[in-house]
Amino acid sequence: MVLSLKIGFSPLNNSALVLLGEALGYYTAEGLDVTLSREANWSNIRDKMSYGLLDAAHVLAPMPLSRGLGLGPTLGKIIAPMALGANGNSVVVSSRLMTALIHDDKAKLLDTARALRDEISRRRAAGAPKVVLAMPFAYSPHHFVLRHWVAAGGIDPDRQVQWVVLPPSRMADALRDGVIDGFCSGSPWPQMAQLNGDGQVLFSDPDFWTLKPEKVLGVREPWANENPDGVIALVRALLKAAQWAKDADTADLAKILAQPGYVGAPLEAIELALSTEGAGLLLDPQTTTFPWISHAKWFMGQFVRWGLTTPEHDFDAIARQIYRPDLWRQAAASLGLDIPLTDEKTEGGEPAPWTLDATPNPILMPANELFDGGIFRSA
Amino acid sequence: MNVLIIDPDDARAALVAEGIRADSAHQDATIHHWPRFELARLKDINPEMVIIACESPDRDTLDALQIAHEQAPRPVAMFVDRSDANTTAEALEAGVAAYIVDGYSPNRVASILTVATHRFNLMQTLRADLSKAKADLAARKSIDRAKGVLMTSRGISEDDAYKILRKHAMDTGRPMAAVAADILAISGLLKPGEG
Numbered sequence: 001m002v003l004s005l006k007i008g009f010s011p012l013n014n015s016a017l018v019l020l021g022e023a024l025g026y027y028t029a030e031g032l033d034v035t036l037s038r039e040a041n042w043s044n045i046r047d048k049m050s051y052g053l054l055d056a057a058h059v060l061a062p063m064p065l066s067r068g069l070g071l072g073p074t075l076g077k078i079i080a081p082m083a084l085g086a087n088g089n090s091v092v093v094s095s096r097l098m099t100a101l102i103h104d105d106k107a108k109l110l111d112t113a114r115a116l117r118d119e120i121s122r123r124r125a126a127g128a129p130k131v132v133l134a135m136p137f138a139y140s141p142h143h144f145v146l147r148h149w150v151a152a153g154g155i156d157p158d159r160q161v162q163w164v165v166l167p168p169s170r171m172a173d174a175l176r177d178g179v180i181d182g183f184c185s186g187s188p189w190p191q192m193a194q195l196n197g198d199g200q201v202l203f204s205d206p207d208f209w210t211l212k213p214e215k216v217l218g219v220r221e222p223w224a225n226e227n228p229d230g231v232i233a234l235v236r237a238l239l240k241a242a243q244w245a246k247d248a249d250t251a252d253l254a255k256i257l258a259q260p261g262y263v264g265a266p267l268e269a270i271e272l273a274l275s276t277e278g279a280g281l282l283l284d285p286q287t288t289t290f291p292w293i294s295h296a297k298w299f300m301g302q303f304v305r306w307g308l309t310t311p312e313h314d315f316d317a318i319a320r321q322i323y324r325p326d327l328w329r330q331a332a333a334s335l336g337l338d339i340p341l342t343d344e345k346t347e348g349g350e351p352a353p354w355t356l357d358a359t360p361n362p363i364l365m366p367a368n369e370l371f372d373g374g375i376f377r378s379a
Numbered sequence: 380m381n382v383l384i385i386d387p388d389d390a391r392a393a394l395v396a397e398g399i400r401a402d403s404a405h406q407d408a409t410i411h412h413w414p415r416f417e418l419a420r421l422k423d424i425n426p427e428m429v430i431i432a433c434e435s436p437d438r439d440t441l442d443a444l445q446i447a448h449e450q451a452p453r454p455v456a457m458f459v460d461r462s463d464a465n466t467t468a469e470a471l472e473a474g475v476a477a478y479i480v481d482g483y484s485p486n487r488v489a490s491i492l493t494v495a496t497h498r499f500n501l502m503q504t505l506r507a508d509l510s511k512a513k514a515d516l517a518a519r520k521s522i523d524r525a526k527g528v529l530m531t532s533r534g535i536s537e538d539d540a541y542k543i544l545r546k547h548a549m550d551t552g553r554p555m556a557a558v559a560a561d562i563l564a565i566s567g568l569l570k571p572g573e574g
Contacts, residue, residue, distance in 0.1 A: 040434045043442040047476070051468040072442075138443045164418065165443030167436030 003230045004033040005223070008045045008057035011038060011263045012168075012186035013273055013281055014088035014215045015058040016253065019262045020241035029240075030233040038261060041167065042137045049220050050076045056234060058084055059218035062299045066139040068318040069300065069309045077221035081327035082235050083295070084215040085242070086288040087205035087280040089142055090190035090273070091149075093182035094175055097131075098200045109207050109371040113153025120160050134166040134174065134183035142184040144302040145208050152372045157306070172198040186214075187273030187281065188265045195269055206280035209348070211288070211368040213295040216323075224327075235331035242285035250274045286337055287365050291323040294344040297378040338363050347376040380408040382491075383426035385435055387414045391502045395430060395475070398498035399491055416440050430495055433474045470496045473503070518556035525559035528566045 009015040018036070021027045027034040037054060039045045046063060048054040064078040093101065101107070101115045120131055133150075135142040147157040155161060166174055168185040172193035175183065182202065183190075193199050205212045217238060224231045245253060254274055258267040273279045282288045296319035303309040325343045333339055338358040345356065350368040382399060386392040389412070396410045411424050416437035431438050466489060470476065473496045522544065529540040544562075548555040 040436045041438040041442075043438045044433050044471075044476075047471055051471055053468070053472060137439050165440045167439060169436055170415075 002031055002033045003227060003233070004035070005055040005227075005230065005234070006035045006037055006053070008037045008039045008048060008054040010042065010045065010058060010186075011265070012058075012088070012215075013188055013257055013263060013270060013279070014085055014186055015263070016245055016257060016281070016283055017084050017238045017241040018058045018217075019257065020244060020253075021237045023256050023259075023262075024241065024244060026237040026240045026244075027234075030237040032230070032233055032237060036261075038264075042140075045218075046072070049078055049218060052076075052220065052223070054220070055223045056217060056219045058215055060137060060140045061213050061216045061295065062139045062141065062144075062303070063137075064216065064218050064322045065296060065299050065318070066303070066308075068322045069303060069313060071139065071303075071309060077322070078218045079221050079224055079322055079324050079327075080216040080218060080291050080296075081224075081231055081324040081331075082217045082238060082289045083213060083291050084217055084238070084289070085245075085281060085283040086211050086214060087282055088214050088273075089145070089184055089186050089212075090201045090204040090279045091146065091182060091184045092171075092175065092190040092193050092199040093202045094178070094199050097181050098202065101202065109149065109203055110152055112202060113149050113155070115153075116150060117153045117155050120155060130160065130162040131182075132162045132164060132180045134164045134171055134180045136165065136168050136171075136185050138165060139303075139308070141212065141214055141299075142186075144299070144306070145205075145212075146184050147306055148302075148372075149203075149208065172196060175199045187279035188263065188269035191272040191278065192265060192269035195266070195272065204279045207371060209368075209370045210280075211282070211366055213292070213299070216291060231327055232331045232334070235327060236335060239285040239289060239332060239335055239337070242283050242289055245283035246285065282366065285332070285335075286363055289328070290340055291325050291328055292343070292345060293319045293323055293325065294347055294376070294378040296323040297344070298347055298376050301376070344378050347378075348373070349375040380405050381424065381427045382408050382410045383421075383424060383429045384410060384412045384431075385414075385416055385429065385437055385441075386412070386432040387435065388432070388502075389414070391432070391499065394498045394502050395495050398494040402490060402494050404490065428477065428491070430475060430477050430491075433471060433476050438476065466492060466496070470499075473499045475499045518554070518559075521559040521563060522555055525562040528562055532566075 007018055009018045022034060022036055042060060042063065045054065045057045045059060049057055059078070061083070064080050066072055067078055097119065100119045101112045103115065116131070123129070123131065133146050135146060150157050150161055164180060166180070166183065168189040171180070171183040171185055171189065174180045175193060176198040182199070190201055194201050205214070217235070219231060250271065254267060254270045257263040257270050258265065263270060274281060297315055300315050300319065304311050329339050338361045340363065341357045341359060348368060348370040352367055354365050356363040356365045384392045384395055386395070392412045396412065399405050399408055399410060411426065418440070429441060431441055470492050475495045477492050477495065525544060526537055526540040529535065529543060530537060544555055544558055548558045551558070
């Protein structure tokens with residue numbers, strides 16, 4: 001029997017798995033009749049999922065969690081049975097700010113954060129306006145990355161920096177016009193801003209966290225409950241897409257993504273973002289799609305750290321209601337992938353590839369390290 | 380009543396505005412229309428209600444104002460009435476989302492939403508009619524050209540050429556424009572000195 005469903009996505013390189021599922025026929029092979037819906041904004045994806053106008057979507061990892069924490073309109077639950085890869089964002093700053101932040105080519109991320117602190121002091125002394133940084137959504141990894149970075153430089157993100165939310169497609173213009181000093185957004189938009197000469201990439205996800213969680217597959221919980229086989233079929237299709245993407249030639253992937261109905265950005269920007277100097281997007285079914293409970297807890301820790309929610313929540317219970325490693329395991333096992341033995345892992349502290357306990361075989365994981373040496377233990 | 384409409388489509392925004400004015404409760408409404416969101420100007424007009432097209436990327440900016448109170452002249456809340464999910468769902472489907480400020484009466488917003496949705500649908504119908512008219516014109520052109528090809532190649536009248544086209548369309552169960560397009564494609568191949 002063919003099951004019809006509607007999947008929303010935001011035009012970004014890290015929506016790749018959702019797009020490949022259609023482009024390469026993986027949905028059809030799993031008995032799914034999928035209609036993709038290219039959405040202009042995250043709020044729309046969230047609301048359409050609430051009203052059942054979308055059954056599933058490519059979403060920012062903190063979005064389903066924000067619903068679980070009761071933030072924003074909470075009409076329906078969204079579960080996350082898999083991650084859609086790791087990394088994929090970059091931070092772009094104006095050329096003027098770049099000069100102030102990078103003093104030599106050996107500058108590390110921590111150095112740039114400290115240089116930003118000096119720049120903020122200089123501006124304050126001169127009576128100049130605050131540094132303005134933009135992100136695409138308030139409940140986003142971008143917001144947390146930018147705050148974590150500036151705080152590491154000894155800056156109070158609430159008092160010393162001004163934050164604005166802007167659509168990624170408008171960020172380059174705002175930077176060029178001097179409305180903002182920098183922004184963080186999913187690729188390929190930062191790369192396009194750089195190619196257009198509107199600013200320069202200061203750092204990308206892997207510079208901040210080599211294996212950073214970013215997007216997840218959001219599924220409307222009522223739909224998942226009504227279609228238990230459908231959820232597994234959907235995860236299977238996307239895991240197959242990840243297998244293809246992992247082995248694929250970057251040029252082939254870029255060509256698919258560049259299509260107008262998909263990411264629809266200039267091929268050159270997409271290729272730059274996918275290159276080794278790019279945004280570090282990792283699409284590997286085995287190492288970057290498991291919905292780690294420790295990721296959910298790290299994000300919720302960020303909600304508390306930045307005052308977006310209070311500490312009085314049962315974070316473990318919320319994480320387990322929303323992130324669904326059990327569904328991932330079911331789908332992955334049927335494809336013969338190795339299955340992690342735990343739902344949580346230590347985040348950070350792995351500067352080199354390491355081995356994760358799994359069955360039937362252990363998994364060789366990429367380095368998992370934060371730029372400031374921070375280690376997060378959720379359990 | 381001070382309303383801000385954010386929609387890059389001028390005609391649609393005008394229609395939504397007209398709809399709000401036509402609603403008896405809002406005849407004295409001041410309506411602003413911006414193609415895109417301008418944070419710097421928001422304070423000046425201080426809208427009581429913002430209607431924003433769903434497909435506008437700026438919607439995220441407005442959504443964020445709900446969280447970041449300090450940037451907004453006053454908190455902006457999304458209007459989601461649980462008891463009236465159908466109207467809201469219809470509005471979302473139609474591409475209109477309404478955001479209202481705190482303390483604004485939800486019953487009045489519901490009526491605005493209904494009007495806005497109605498107007499939006501009307502505009503979408505007009506748009507669809509227009510693109511159908513364009514497609515019809517294009518189809519007519521290719522049928523005329525195909526008739527010309529048949530008339531020259533077979534030495535028949537325009538009327539007979541039309542009958543052949545129509546019969547073929549009926550026999551194969553395809554639109555006449557599609558049959559005409561086939562004839563034109565093949566006639567291109569048959570031209571001497573080409574291909």
